[in-house]
């Protein structure tokens with residue numbers, strides 16, 4: 148017996164077609180890790196194994212929605228490895244489910260061939276918690292991943308953006324704002340570096356400025372919409388420390404700050420596209 152999960156060993160095709168499983172939903176896939184999922188009716192838990200349940204989910208590798216088929220796996224893969232018939236015995240399964248501190252997992256394969264694995268921990272007889280998932284909830288979120296301006300952020304900061312949006316959608320706003328603030332500070336620094344020659348300030352001095360003062364310095368290089376009425380208040384609150392703000396206060400600041408970030412990125416993207424178009428036109432004209 149080894150601990151490796153070999154996707155090739157599972158059958159993702161021969162099952163009862165159209166079988167509906169109430170437990171596995173897109174919402175579950177997008178639920179953050181370590182959040183207690185309460186009031187899990189035992190009846191749903193006992194409906195394992197899940198026999199080729201099919202649902203449509205977003206695949207970030209293909210950048211589109213795919214049909215994922217869940218393999219019949221289960222409560223504890225050590226049992227699966229040692230006794231393949233374990234899952235035919237519902238009463239054993241049921242008693243196993245009532246034990247605290249047990250784990251179970253699901254694997255699925257999409258029609259494009261990409262995989263999904265989710266690991267759960269049983270907290271008590273009515274509560275479970277997702278403790279692992281690959282691809283992450285951020286990568287499984289279609290709405291977040293389809294934004295074209297994300298590529299302007301680079302891989303690391305794009306992942307911060309996705310985390311921020313996902314945390315916000317689950318009302319974890321202090322965490323969400325921490326990521327957004329990092330992105331915003333990075334964009335301000337990028338803007339400084341691009342226009343350094345025209346700004347009469349050193350990088351170190353710029354870094355030491357308060358957020359509002361950085362913005363004032365960069366005003367002519369940033370979209371004017373992010374200086375509209377009300378934004379000063381947003382920047383001063385964010386700058387004075389997210390750690391002093393409540394979840395609700397962070398929730399109120401989230402959308403304006405996210406929109407400021409998006410405006411900067413969209414403008415960058417548009418400028419790049421305009422430059423590309425002009426270069427292409429220049430080349431065409433040279434041919435004449």
Ligand SMILES: [Zn+2]
Pocket residue numbers: 206207208209210213257259260261
């Ligand atoms: Zn795929």
